Amino acid sequence: MTFLNEVTERFPDAVSFAPGRPYDAEFSLDDVLADVRAYVAHRAAGDDPGAAERSLLQYGPTGGLVGDLIARLLASSEDVHVPPESIVVSVGAQEALLLALRTLFASRDDVLVVPGSCYVGVSGAARLLDLTVRPVRETADGIDLGELDRVVHAERTAGRRVRACYVVPDAANPSGATLSRADRVALLSAARRHDFLILEDSPYRVFTGPDPMPSLKSLDTGRRVVQIGSFAKTAYPGLRVGYLVADQTVRHPDGRRTMLATEIAKVRSMVTCNAPGLTQAALGGFLLRHDFRLDKATATAAAHYRQTLDEVLRTLDECFPAGERERLGVGWNVPDGGFFLRLRVPFRADEAALQRSATEYGVIWTPMAFFALDGGGRDEIRLSCSALDPARARDGIQRLARMVRDHLQS
Numbered sequence: 001m002t003f004l005n006e007v008t009e010r011f012p013d014a015v016s017f018a019p020g021r022p023y024d025a026e027f028s029l030d031d032v033l034a035d036v037r038a039y040v041a042h043r044a045a046g047d048d049p050g051a052a053e054r055s056l057l058q059y060g061p062t063g064g065l066v067g068d069l070i071a072r073l074l075a076s077s078e079d080v081h082v083p084p085e086s087i088v089v090s091v092g093a094q095e096a097l098l099l100a101l102r103t104l105f106a107s108r109d110d111v112l113v114v115p116g117s118c119y120v121g122v123s124g125a126a127r128l129l130d131l132t133v134r135p136v137r138e139t140a141d142g143i144d145l146g147e148l149d150r151v152v153h154a155e156r157t158a159g160r161r162v163r164a165c166y167v168v169p170d171a172a173n174p175s176g177a178t179l180s181r182a183d184r185v186a187l188l189s190a191a192r193r194h195d196f197l198i199l200e201d202s203p204y205r206v207f208t209g210p211d212p213m214p215s216l217k218s219l220d221t222g223r224r225v226v227q228i229g230s231f232a233k234t235a236y237p238g239l240r241v242g243y244l245v246a247d248q249t250v251r252h253p254d255g256r257r258t259m260l261a262t263e264i265a266k267v268r269s270m271v272t273c274n275a276p277g278l279t280q281a282a283l284g285g286f287l288l289r290h291d292f293r294l295d296k297a298t299a300t301a302a303a304h305y306r307q308t309l310d311e312v313l314r315t316l317d318e319c320f321p322a323g324e325r326e327r328l329g330v331g332w333n334v335p336d337g338g339f340f341l342r343l344r345v346p347f348r349a350d351e352a353a354l355q356r357s358a359t360e361y362g363v364i365w366t367p368m369a370f371f372a373l374d375g376g377g378r379d380e381i382r383l384s385c386s387a388l389d390p391a392r393a394r395d396g397i398q399r400l401a402r403m404v405r406d407h408l409q410s
C-alpha cells in the first residue's frame with residue numbers, strides 16, 4: 001500500500017482507480033457544526049444545555065454517547081433490535097475491528113477465518129495482534145461455504161478452533177461481491193454448527209440499491225453475529241465514528257455473566273478511552289437531521305457511485321466485446337453497487353505492471369494480490385470507482401484497454 005501511495009503521488013495526473021475515498025462534494029463544516037448544536041439541543045431537551053455541552057467535552061462513557069441513536073438507526077433501517085448497552089461506539093470501523101479481535105482472541109489456537117481476498121484493515125489488525133488467520137477461497141458471490149467447512153474441520157483436527165469468520169457481505173472491499181441470501185442463512189447455520197462468531201463489516205450495504213440484502217445481524221437468531229459499523233461512507237470519514245454491536249453473553253469462570261460489549265468497552269478503555277464526544281455529537285446530529293434515513297442522506301453520493309460504476313461497466317463492455325474477452329484474457333464481475341469491482345487481465349498484475357501502467361498509460365489501479373492471503377489475485381486488479389466522475393472513469397478504462405491490447409501484441 002505504501003508503494004501504491006508513492007505511485008499515486010508521483011503521477012498526480014493519472015486516472016486513479018486506487019482510492020476508496022467517498023464522494024465529498026457535499027461535505028460542509030457548517031452542517032457538521034449545526035449537527036453538533038442539534039445534538040446538544042436533543043440531549044438537553046428542556047434540561048440544562050450547559051450540562052449537555054460539557055458532557056461532550058468531558059471524558060465520556062467508554063461505550064460511547066450515541067449508542068441509543070445507533071440502536072434506533074439499526075431498528076429502523078435493518079430491523080435489528082438491540083439494547084444500547086450492546087453497542088460500543090468506536091473510532092471508525094477500524095478501531096471496532098481491532099477491539100473485537102483483541103477481545104475475542106485469547107490464544108494462537110484461536111483462528112480467524114477471512115475471505116481469500118481480504119480488506120487490509122482486518123488482515124493488518126490481525127497481524128498486529130499476532131493472530132492465526134486462515135484465508136478461505138471465494139466464489140463469485142463471496143466466501144465459499146464448502147471450503148469454510150473444510151477449513152473448520154482441518155483446524156479442529158490440528159487442535160485449533162475457528163473463533164470467528166470475518167465477512168464483508170455487501171459489495172465487498174476488495175472484490176465487489178455480495179453474498180446471496182441463501183449463503184447468508186448457510187453461513188449463520190455454519191456458525192451455529194461449528195460454534196464460531198461472524199464478524200459482519202458492511203460499510204457499502206447502503207449503496208447496493210433500493211432493496212439491499214438483509215444484514216447478517218438481522219437474520220441472526222442465535223447471537224452469532226458481531227456487527228461492525230462505519231459512518232465513513234454514510235456520513236463523513238473525518239468524524240472517525242463507527243460502532244460494534246456485541247449482544248452476546250460472556251460467561252466468566254467465576255460464574256458472572258456480562259455482555260460482550262462490556263468486555264469490548266473494557267479493552268477500549270485501554271486503547272482510546274472513549275470515542276471523542278464532539279464527533280459522536282456530530283454523528284448524532286447527522287442521524288437526527290436525516291431522520292435516521294441513511295439511504296436518503298446518501299442519495300446524491302449513491303447516484304454518483306452508481307453512475308461511475310455503470311460507466312466503468314459500459315466502457316469495459318465497449319473496449320472488450322463479449323466475443324473477444326476469452327481470447328483477450330479479460331473478465332470482470334458486475335457488482336450490485338458499492339465502490340469496487342475486480343478485473344482479470346492477461347498480464348501479471350504486480351508492482352512492475354502498475355508502475356508501467358502509471359508511467360506509460362496514465363492509469364493507476366490496485367493489484368488484487370495486495371489483498372490476497374491465499375496467493376491468488378495475481379492476474380487481477382481492483383478498480384475503485386468512488387472517487388472518479390463518469391467521464392474520467394471512462395478515460396481510465398480506455399487507457400487500461402490500450403495497455404491490455406499493447407501487452408497482447410508485444
Ligand SMILES: Cc1ncc(COP(=O)(O)O)c(C=O)c1O
Pocket residue numbers: 020091092093094095119121168173201203229230231232237241242
Ligand atoms: C470493508 C471495510 N471495513 C472498514 C473500513 C474502515 O472504516 P472506517 O473508516 O469507519 O474505519 C473500510 C474502509 O475502507 C472498509 O472498506
